[in-house]
Amino acid sequence: MRPHRLTRRAVLFSSAAALTLATTGLRGPLMAQTPPGVLILGQVAEPKTLDPQAATAANDFRISVNVFDGLVRFKDGTLEVEPALAQSYEISEDGKIYTFALREGIKFHDGSDFNAEAVKFTFERMLKEDHPFANTGPFPLAFFFSSVVSVEAPDAKTAVFTLSEPYAPFLANLATPTGYIISPAAVEQHGADFGRNPSGTGPFKFAEWRANEMVAIEKNPDYWDGPAASDAIVFRPITDANTRTAEMLAGGLDIMVEVPPVTLSQFRNDQYHIVEAAGAHLWFLILNCQDGAFADKRVRQAANYAVNKEALVNDVLEGTATVAAGPTPAAFNWAVNNDLAPYPYDPEKARALLAEADTPNPKITFLVTEGGSGMLDPVAMGTAIQADLAAVGFDVTIQTYEWNTFLDQVNPGLSGKADMAEMAWMTNDPDTLPFLALRSDAFPDKGGFNSGYYSNPEVDDLLNRARVSTSQDERADLYKKMQVIVQDDAPWLFVANWKQNAVATAAVQGLVLQPSFLLTLKSVSKA
Amino acid sequence: MGRYILYRLISAVPVVLGITVIVFFIMSLIPGDPATAILGAYASPENVAKLNADLGLDKPMVQRYFIWLGNMLGGDFGRSFSLNRPVLDEVVERFSATLVLAGVSLLICSVLGIAAGVVSAARQYGLADKAITLAVLVGISIPSFFLGMLLILYFAVHLRWLPVSGMYEIYGGRTFGDLLRHMILPATALAAVATGVVARLSRGAMLEVLRQDYIRTARAKGVGEGGVIWRHALRAAMVSIIPVLGIQAGFVLSGAVYIEVVFQWPGVGRMLVDAILKRDLMLVQGGVTFVAACYVLFNIIVDVAQSLIDPRIKA
Numbered sequence: 001m002r003p004h005r006l007t008r009r010a011v012l013f014s015s016a017a018a019l020t021l022a023t024t025g026l027r028g029p030l031m032a033q034t035p036p037g038v039l040i041l042g043q044v045a046e047p048k049t050l051d052p053q054a055a056t057a058a059n060d061f062r063i064s065v066n067v068f069d070g071l072v073r074f075k076d077g078t079l080e081v082e083p084a085l086a087q088s089y090e091i092s093e094d095g096k097i098y099t100f101a102l103r104e105g106i107k108f109h110d111g112s113d114f115n116a117e118a119v120k121f122t123f124e125r126m127l128k129e130d131h132p133f134a135n136t137g138p139f140p141l142a143f144f145f146s147s148v149v150s151v152e153a154p155d156a157k158t159a160v161f162t163l164s165e166p167y168a169p170f171l172a173n174l175a176t177p178t179g180y181i182i183s184p185a186a187v188e189q190h191g192a193d194f195g196r197n198p199s200g201t202g203p204f205k206f207a208e209w210r211a212n213e214m215v216a217i218e219k220n221p222d223y224w225d226g227p228a229a230s231d232a233i234v235f236r237p238i239t240d241a242n243t244r245t246a247e248m249l250a251g252g253l254d255i256m257v258e259v260p261p262v263t264l265s266q267f268r269n270d271q272y273h274i275v276e277a278a279g280a281h282l283w284f285l286i287l288n289c290q291d292g293a294f295a296d297k298r299v300r301q302a303a304n305y306a307v308n309k310e311a312l313v314n315d316v317l318e319g320t321a322t323v324a325a326g327p328t329p330a331a332f333n334w335a336v337n338n339d340l341a342p343y344p345y346d347p348e349k350a351r352a353l354l355a356e357a358d359t360p361n362p363k364i365t366f367l368v369t370e371g372g373s374g375m376l377d378p379v380a381m382g383t384a385i386q387a388d389l390a391a392v393g394f395d396v397t398i399q400t401y402e403w404n405t406f407l408d409q410v411n412p413g414l415s416g417k418a419d420m421a422e423m424a425w426m427t428n429d430p431d432t433l434p435f436l437a438l439r440s441d442a443f444p445d446k447g448g449f450n451s452g453y454y455s456n457p458e459v460d461d462l463l464n465r466a467r468v469s470t471s472q473d474e475r476a477d478l479y480k481k482m483q484v485i486v487q488d489d490a491p492w493l494f495v496a497n498w499k500q501n502a503v504a505t506a507a508v509q510g511l512v513l514q515p516s517f518l519l520t521l522k523s524v525s526k527a
Numbered sequence: 528m529g530r531y532i533l534y535r536l537i538s539a540v541p542v543v544l545g546i547t548v549i550v551f552f553i554m555s556l557i558p559g560d561p562a563t564a565i566l567g568a569y570a571s572p573e574n575v576a577k578l579n580a581d582l583g584l585d586k587p588m589v590q591r592y593f594i595w596l597g598n599m600l601g602g603d604f605g606r607s608f609s610l611n612r613p614v615l616d617e618v619v620e621r622f623s624a625t626l627v628l629a630g631v632s633l634l635i636c637s638v639l640g641i642a643a644g645v646v647s648a649a650r651q652y653g654l655a656d657k658a659i660t661l662a663v664l665v666g667i668s669i670p671s672f673f674l675g676m677l678l679i680l681y682f683a684v685h686l687r688w689l690p691v692s693g694m695y696e697i698y699g700g701r702t703f704g705d706l707l708r709h710m711i712l713p714a715t716a717l718a719a720v721a722t723g724v725v726a727r728l729s730r731g732a733m734l735e736v737l738r739q740d741y742i743r744t745a746r747a748k749g750v751g752e753g754g755v756i757w758r759h760a761l762r763a764a765m766v767s768i769i770p771v772l773g774i775q776a777g778f779v780l781s782g783a784v785y786i787e788v789v790f791q792w793p794g795v796g797r798m799l800v801d802a803i804l805k806r807d808l809m810l811v812q813g814g815v816t817f818v819a820a821c822y823v824l825f826n827i828i829v830d831v832a833q834s835l836i837d838p839r840i841k842a
Binding site for chain 1: 790
C-alpha cells in the first residue's frame with residue numbers, strides 16, 4: 001500500500017500547487033483596469049450590423065450614432081431637430097419638397113468626399129429596388145421614407161427630396177440612424193459586408209470588429225464639429241445581465257448600459273454614478289375595444305383607475321420608469337399636453353364604473369410576454385396588474401408567450417383571442433405611435449398596429465391633419481387635443497414611460513443619455 | 528480496422544441527413560418568423576410579407592429544404608441575417624472556441640475524475656473515499672451555471688484574481704497565458720458535473736476489476752500495489768470508462784451552452800441560443816447540422832478508440 005499512498009499525496013500536492021500557481025503567478029498587471037483614453041462600454045448584445053440602413057436595434061444604433069451623421073440631428077437632450085450635415089434646409093409651401101444646403105469640405109472616413117451624390121446614393125440604395133446596391137439589404141425600416149418619391153443632386157452641395165404627400169415626421173426620421181449618410185465608395189468596395197466595414201462622417205471611425213468580443217471605434221481627428229474627447233471606444237457585447245454587472249463591479253468596464261433595476265443599488269456609492277433619462281417610450285396595455293367587456297368605455301376606464309401605476313414603477317421597476325399620463329410620452333416635450341394627469345389609483349371609482357356598466361365581474365384574457373424590446377419586466381408587471389384588476393372585480397386569465405410568438409398573436413389583432421395585451425413602443429416622433437396604432441385606418445387588416453380596433457373619427461382627423469402640417473406649433477396643438485380624447489376614450493391602459501439608465505465609473509465625465517435612446521459619446525471622457 | 532472506420536463513416540450519412548430534416552422542419556414549425564423578429568414592434572403584416580420575400584422565405588417549405596441542402600453540399604451554409612455574415616464562417620469560428628473550452632473541461636474531468644475514482648476504489652470506505660464521494664456528490668448536484676456565478680463573484684469580483692468573462696483580454700492579450708486565465712473559471716464550472724460522474728463510474732469499474740482473479744494473480748506474482756492499480760486494473764477498467772467519457776463529451780458540449788452565456792464565452796452554444804431567439808433560421812440550421820455532424824464524428828472516434836483498447840470489439 002505504501003507506494004500508492006505516496007502517489008496520492010503527490011497528486012494532491014501537485015494539483016494544489018498548480019492551482020496556486022495558476023491563480024497567483026499568472027495574474028496579469030492589467031487585470032481589472034481599463035486603458036486611459038479608451039472607454040470600454042458594456043453592451044447588451046453582439047451588434048447585427050453597423051450599416052445604419054440595415055440596422056433595427058437600439059444596440060446597433062449605440063455604435064452607428066457615433067460613426068455616422070444625418071443631414072439633421074436631435075438637439076442635445078431633446079427630440080427637436082437641428083441641422084447637422086446639412087447647414088440649413090427649406091420646406092416648400094405645400095410641404096412636399098425639402099431642399100438641404102450641405103456643409104462643404106467634409107470627407108468620409110475612407111477619404112472620399114461627402115456631397116449631394118452621397119445623399120442621393122444613401123436613399124436610393126434603400127428605396128429603389130433596381131439600385132445596383134439594393135442587394136446589400138434588406139432595409140427593414142425603409143418605410144420611414146416610403147413617402148420619398150425622388151432624391152436629386154442638382155449640384156454637389158444641394159440635395160432635394162420630393163415627397164408624394166406632406167409628411168411631418170420626415171425630418172425626425174432623417175435624424176434617426178435609418179437616415180444617416182453612408183460612403184458610396186465604401187459600399188462599392190465592400191458590398192454586403194459594408195455593415196462590418198462601415199464608413200461615415202461621424203466623430204469616431206470604425207477600427208475593428210472581433211466577433212462576439214468587441215467592436216472598437218477610434219477618434220476622427222478631422223471631425224467637422226470638433227474632435228471627440230476620447231481616443232477610442234470599445235463596445236463589448238455581454239448578453240447576460242448578471243455577468244455584465246459582475247464585469248462592471250470587477251472594473252472591466254467604464255460604462256454599462258441597461259442596468260437591471262434590481263442591481264442598481266450595487267452602484268449607489270461614490271465609485272460609480274448612475275445616469276438616467278426619460279425616453280420616448282410608452283408601456284401600455286392594448287384593450288380590445290371591439291368585442292368583450294372592454295367594448296364598453298366605462299369598463300376600459302375602470303381598468304385604468306384600478307391599476308396602481310405608482311406601485312408598478314416604484315416597486316416592480318424600482319424607479320426606472322415614470323407613470324404615463326396618456327398616449328404621448330412626456331419626452332416629446334413640445335407635443336405633450338401638460339394639463340393631462342394620469343388616471344389616479346382609485347379602486348372605488350373603478351368598482352362604481354363597473355357597476356354602472358352592469359358588469360361587476362368582467363372575464364378578461366390577458367396576453368403577457370416573457371421579454372422583448374422595451375418590455376421592461378413584463379411578467380412581474382403583468383402579474384401585478386392582474387392582482388390590481390382582480391381587487392376591483394375583474395376575473396383575469398394570463399396567457400404568456402415568448403416575444404416573437406407574442407407579436408404573432410398581438411399584431412394581427414386581438415379579436416377572438418384576448419381582451420388585453422402588453423405592448424411597448426419607442427419612437428422618435430409624436431406622430432409614429434398614434435398614427436400607426438390608434439387610427440381607424442390602422443386596423444391590422446389594413447397593415448397597421450391598431451390591434452384593439454379603437455376607432456374615433458375625431459382622433460383620425462386630428463392625426464391626419466397633424467401629419468401633413470409643416471408647422472410645429474400647429475402639430476403640437478393637434479396632438480394635445482388628440483391626447484385628451486384618447487385618454488378619456490381609454491383604448492389603452494396607460495402604464496409607464498421608461499427611464500433608460502447607465503452606470504459609469506466615477507472617472508467617466510460627460511455621459512448624458514438622450515430621449516432618442518441614441519448614445520452619443522462624442523463629449524464623454526475618462527479622467 | 529480501415530474497413531470498420533469506413534463502415535462507421537458511411538452509416539453516419541443517413542444520421543446526419545436525418546438531423547438536417549429534423550432541424551429544418553422544427554425551425555419552420557415554431558411560431559414567430561424571422562421577419563417578425565427583425566421588425567419587432569414595426570412588424571405589420573405588410574412589412575412582414577415584404578421582408579419574408581426579401582429573405583426568400585415565401586417559397587414552399589419542401590423547396591426551401593432542398594435549396595438549403597443543395598447549397599450546403601456545395602459548401603454554402605447560407606448567410607445569417609442576424610449577424611449579416613456567412614453561416615459557416617461564424618459557426619467554425621465559434622465552434623473552435625467551444626471546442627477549446629469543452630476540450631479542456633473534458634481533460635479536467637477525465638484526469639481528475641479517473642484519478643478520484645481510482646483513489647477512492649483503492650481505499651474503499653477509507654477517509655479518502657469518503658471525502659471524494661462527498662465532493663463528487665456536491666459536484667454532481669450543483670447546477671453548472673450557478674457554480675459559474677459563484678466562481679465569478681468570488682474569484683473575479685471579490686478577489687479580482689481572474690477575469691469575469693470573455694476568452695481574451697480586450698487589449699494586449701491573445702497569448703496562451705491570457706487564454707489560460709480566462710479559461711480557469713468556465714472550464715472548472717463546466718467540468719464539475721462531468722468530473723463527478725466520471726469519478727463515480729471509475730470507482731465502480733475499478734472495484735469490479737479489483738475483485739477479478741487476475742488481479743489476485745498479479746499481486747501473487749509480487750507486482751507492487753501501484754503497478755496493480757494503475758497498470759493492471761485501470762487498463763481493464765478503462766474499457767467501461769471510455770464509453771462514458773464519450774457520453775460526457777456530449778454532456779460537456781451541451782452544458783457549454785449555459786457556461787458560455789454566464790461567462791460570455793464566444794462559443795457555438797451561446798450563438799445558437801441567440802440565433803433561436805432571433806429566429807435566425809440559416810444560423811440555427813447550419814449551426815445545429817455542423818455541431819451534430821461533429822458529434823457523430825466524435826462518437827465514431829470514441830468507438831474506434833475503444834476497439835483499439837478492447838480487441839473483442841474489433842470488426
